[in-house]
Amino acid sequence: MNKTFDRYGSIIFAIIGVFFIVESTKISTSAYGSQVGPNIFPMGLGILLVLLSLRLFYETLRYTEAPKKETGTYQTYQTKRFVLILLCTILYAILLESLGYVISTFLFLLACFNLIEKGKWWPPVIVAAAFSGGVYFVYVDLLQGTLPGFPTWLGF
Amino acid sequence: METLTYLASGFGVALQWHNLLYALVGVIIGTAVGVLPGIGPMSGVALLIPVTSSLTSGLGPEEAAASAIILLAGVYYGAMYGGSTTSILLNTPGESSSVVTTLDGYQMAKQGRAGSALSIAAIGSFVAGIVSLIGLVFLAKPLSDVALKFGPAEYFSLMVLGLCAVSGLGGKSMTKALIMTVFGLLLATIGMDNVSGVTRFTYEIPDLYQGLEFLTIAVGLFALGEVFKTIWEGESDAKSDIKVGRVLPTKQDLKQSAAPIARGSLLGFFIGVLPGAGATIASFFSYILEEKWSKHPEKFGTGAIEGVAGPESANNAASGGAMIPLLTLGIPGSGTTAILMGALLMYNVQPGPLLFNDHPEIAWGLIASMFIGNVMLLVLNMPLVKVFAKIIETPVRYLLPSIIGISVFGVYAVQVSQFDLYLLIACGLAGYFLSKNDFPLAPLVLGLVLGPMIENNMRRALTTSNGDYMIFLEKPISLAFLIIAVLWITIPLILKMRGKKVIVSEEA
Numbered sequence: 001m002n003k004t005f006d007r008y009g010s011i012i013f014a015i016i017g018v019f020f021i022v023e024s025t026k027i028s029t030s031a032y033g034s035q036v037g038p039n040i041f042p043m044g045l046g047i048l049l050v051l052l053s054l055r056l057f058y059e060t061l062r063y064t065e066a067p068k069k070e071t072g073t074y075q076t077y078q079t080k081r082f083v084l085i086l087l088c089t090i091l092y093a094i095l096l097e098s099l100g101y102v103i104s105t106f107l108f109l110l111a112c113f114n115l116i117e118k119g120k121w122w123p124p125v126i127v128a129a130a131f132s133g134g135v136y137f138v139y140v141d142l143l144q145g146t147l148p149g150f151p152t153w154l155g156f
Numbered sequence: 157m158e159t160l161t162y163l164a165s166g167f168g169v170a171l172q173w174h175n176l177l178y179a180l181v182g183v184i185i186g187t188a189v190g191v192l193p194g195i196g197p198m199s200g201v202a203l204l205i206p207v208t209s210s211l212t213s214g215l216g217p218e219e220a221a222a223s224a225i226i227l228l229a230g231v232y233y234g235a236m237y238g239g240s241t242t243s244i245l246l247n248t249p250g251e252s253s254s255v256v257t258t259l260d261g262y263q264m265a266k267q268g269r270a271g272s273a274l275s276i277a278a279i280g281s282f283v284a285g286i287v288s289l290i291g292l293v294f295l296a297k298p299l300s301d302v303a304l305k306f307g308p309a310e311y312f313s314l315m316v317l318g319l320c321a322v323s324g325l326g327g328k329s330m331t332k333a334l335i336m337t338v339f340g341l342l343l344a345t346i347g348m349d350n351v352s353g354v355t356r357f358t359y360e361i362p363d364l365y366q367g368l369e370f371l372t373i374a375v376g377l378f379a380l381g382e383v384f385k386t387i388w389e390g391e392s393d394a395k396s397d398i399k400v401g402r403v404l405p406t407k408q409d410l411k412q413s414a415a416p417i418a419r420g421s422l423l424g425f426f427i428g429v430l431p432g433a434g435a436t437i438a439s440f441f442s443y444i445l446e447e448k449w450s451k452h453p454e455k456f457g458t459g460a461i462e463g464v465a466g467p468e469s470a471n472n473a474a475s476g477g478a479m480i481p482l483l484t485l486g487i488p489g490s491g492t493t494a495i496l497m498g499a500l501l502m503y504n505v506q507p508g509p510l511l512f513n514d515h516p517e518i519a520w521g522l523i524a525s526m527f528i529g530n531v532m533l534l535v536l537n538m539p540l541v542k543v544f545a546k547i548i549e550t551p552v553r554y555l556l557p558s559i560i561g562i563s564v565f566g567v568y569a570v571q572v573s574q575f576d577l578y579l580l581i582a583c584g585l586a587g588y589f590l591s592k593n594d595f596p597l598a599p600l601v602l603g604l605v606l607g608p609m610i611e612n613n614m615r616r617a618l619t620t621s622n623g624d625y626m627i628f629l630e631k632p633i634s635l636a637f638l639i640i641a642v643l644w645i646t647i648p649l650i651l652k653m654r655g656k657k658v659i660v661s662e663e664a
Contacts, residue, residue: 005593006332013335020342020357027356036618038349038356041611042342049338056331082388086581089560093577096568105561112557116387119553127554135565143210145569 003063010056017049084115101147105132159297162512166520170528175226175521178211179529182227183536186234191242191547195559196251197235198598199378201228201495203559205371206566209502221503222518226525228499229479232492233285233526236435236475237533238544240277240468244270245545253435253471256443260456260463271541272405273464278537279405280417280469285530287421288428288476292483292523295429296512299484303509308616309627313637315610318487320641321431323599324648332595340603341610343368350608351615363575370498370604372576375563376583377590377597378491383559384588386552404538413465416446424470428477431489435471435478442470476526482507483519487606491598494605501605 024043092108099107106128113124139145169175189200208227212220239254244261257277264273306314319341323333346357347367358364405413423445424438446466447456456463481487486508488494500507500518511519537544567580591597621627629635 002593005589009593009595013339016339016342020345023357027354036615036623038352038354041614042345042356045338045342045345049335049342052331052335052338056329056335059329059331077388078390079388082384085387085557085560086384086585089564089581090578092564093574093581096564096577097574101565105565109557109561112560113553116556117551117553124553131558131561135561139210139565139569143213145210145213146572147565147569 003060006056006063007060010053010060013056014050014053017046017053020046020049081115085112088112088115097148098151099148100150102132102136102150105135159293162297162516162520163293163524165517166522166524169222169517169521170226170525175223175525176528178208178223178227179230179525180532182230183234183529183533186231186236187238187241187533187537187544188547189231190235190238190240190251191544192550192555195379195382196239197232197492198495199375199382200235201231201492201499202371202374203379203562203566204228204231205375205495205499205502206570207562208499210569217503218515218517221500221505221515222521224503225496225500225505225518225522226529228496229522229526230529232496233281233472233475233529234533236472237278237281237537240281240464241274241541241544242548244273244277244464246548253439253474254468255436256439256467257464259443260458260460263457263459264461264464267459269459269461272409272461274541275405275538276409276413276461276465277468278534278541279410280413280420280465281472282530282534283417284421284424284469284473285476285526285533288425288473288479289523289527289530291425291429292476292480292526295480296484296519296523299480300509300512303485306509306633307631308613308620309631309634310637312610312613312617313628313634313641314485315487315606315613317637317641317644318431318481318489319599319602319606319610320644322489322602324644328594330645330648333599336590336595336597337599337603340600341607342603343373343600344604344607345611351612363573368579368604369567369571369576370601371502371570372567372579373583373604374495374498374601375567376580377587377601379559379563380580380584381587381591381597383556383563384584385592387556388588409461412461416442416462416466417469419445419449420466420469421473424473425477427470428474428489429480431481431487434490435474438470438474439467442466479522479526483511483522484509486511486609488602491601494598494602498601498605 020042024039024046027037027039027042088108088111092104095104109128109131110124113128136147140147140149170179185204186197186200189195190197195203205224205228208224209220211227212223215223235251236253239249239251240257240261243249243254243257244265247258247262249255249258261273261277264270319337323337324330344367346364348355348358348365355365420442423442424435427438427441428434443456443463443466446462447453450456450460450462452460475492478489478493481489482493482497486497486506488497497507505511505515505518563580563584564577567576587597617627618625627634628638
């Protein structure tokens with residue numbers, strides 16, 4: 001259990017709850033005769049969420065500080081690798097439509113393969129090309145699906 | 157007799173060649189998913205929804221739904237089976253319901269009996285699958301007939317019961333599980349209200365009018381979340397030096413495991429039917445039961461074949477049993493069945509009592525295909541066990557980025573929107589941090605799937621009673637559901653206060 005995370009988590013969930021309560025009062029009530037409009041359900045849930053968050057906050061006050069477990073399975077956190085791959089994924093999402101599926105996927109996979117492990121340069125190139133080209137061929141050409149094609153400035 | 161006619165027509169659907177192919181592909185992918193570290197049944201099913209929707213795009217709506225659900229269900233029980241392979245060979249369970257299998261399975265493998273353990277697991281899973289199918293066939297129709305008499309108030313209370321059951325048993329802290337449930341329900345309110353047509357919490361953002369897409373959130377939370385975890389925390393070096401050896405079990409093995417398999421199957425089935433208590437709890441109970449029942453309890457933990465046969469049968473029977481509330485009542489009892497339900501809803505098929513009347517070919521086709529799938533698993537797994545064991549050695553270098561690639565492809569192919577890709581990544585991060593801190597993810601998905609239905613039924617009930625909330629307490633069936641729901645939440649709390657250990661379902 002992580003006291004800090006739980007505490008901030010409970011505060012964030014409480015804020016979300018308050019947000020839903022406040023915002024649900026602004027929903028226009030329904031036009032037809034029913035007394036239960038579209039605002040009741042989210043408002044009730046918002047109140048529940050706030051109450052549960054308070055309960056969690058109260059629980060965090062009573063956590064007995066568990067002794068730090070450093071024995072046995074010591075984990076090496078690879079934060080740098082994670083952040084880089086996360087950035088790659090975000091960049092991939094941004095560029096998918098403008099670069100087209102095949103090119104952006106190829107670049108994304110190639111980058112990630114090499115971020116996770118360094119090795120010979122050519123196997124990742126082959127796997128990335130096979131994945132991006134294969135998916136595009138099967139989905140777009142065989143199954144007639146839609147994926148962003150090649151950018152127009154490439155000329156084909 | 158009527159049931160048998162329906163079942164026969166179900167076999168007619170399931171035996172069409174393309175559905176046989178889908179079932180085969182489903183169980184193979186499922187087994188691979190179960191074996192691979194990092195993707196469990198939930199992320200496997202979620203990842204494959206977009207793939208199946210593109211595969212079935214050429215079929216009519218009914219047929220497409222039947223084929224898709226046949227494939228996805230194949231992934232589900234294939235993964236339950238595949239999980240045991242890694243437990244036995246590597247001492248690392250592929251998913252939480254095979255944790256118990258490591259106790260005796262790995263010991264057996266160390267003694268050179270890996271082949272027997274694997275094949276007993278396969279046979280046990282097969283028998284369990286058949287037992288739960290027979291149960292499903294006989295319970296489906298009566299249960300859905302009862303459920304057809306429910307009005308909106310009863311439905312509302314039943315769904316509350318389902319949510320409470322999952323939250324009450326889900327994860328280490330009930331408060332956190334409840335928070336996740338409520339949060340899931342709240343997320344479901346975003347978008348166009350489908351009773352009055354009013355937009356809620358959309359703030360003029362066009363992407364939000366449809367609501368948050370269930371698929372994007374499920375793939376993000378489970379598949380991406382798991383990948384992020386492995387990337388950040390480092391992967392375990394999974395290399396097996398254990399030889400599989402002789403695959404067929406000896407007569408002695410079979411004789412010893414027959415009774416545990418039978419007991420495990422029955423126990424697992426009934427636990428699976430209960431919402432919230434899933435395969436993990438079933439396998440734990442079965443292990444405890446076998447140990448109590450055995451004449452040589454001291455052998456457990458040192459490679460007793462009963463300790464593999466019982467739990468493995470129980471977890472498979474439970475996953476079959478879990479289909480009953482999903483198909484007959486429209487209420488998923490676990491994370492994976494919630495995802496299956498989301499998939500059905502994507503095809504405009506509403507699981508529930510009307511499923512058997514409106515779409516009999518889907519309901520009975522699925523039931524029949526589960527039978528065929530179980531036969532396929534048995535036939536495939538006995539000879540191919542060594543091949544599947546090799547899958548574990550897939551280098552992470554290629555595996556992890558490929559899972560991200562498949563997630564992005566799947567979400568984009570179905571949604572064709574960049575907004576969903578950002579939502580996917582955000583959910584991946586949220587999934588990682590939440591599950592790392594014991595916030596269970598399954599209740600969130602369940603809330604997200606059930607949210608619109610709960611709200612609709614609540615408002616319909618309140619409209620008939622002119623806004624009087626007592627309607628939920630005045631109808632006897634509804635009151636009974638609500639009382640059970642309250643008990644489900646409070647009894648574990650009381651037990652915990654008394655210092656008793658409560659088994660929680662970490663499966664999701």
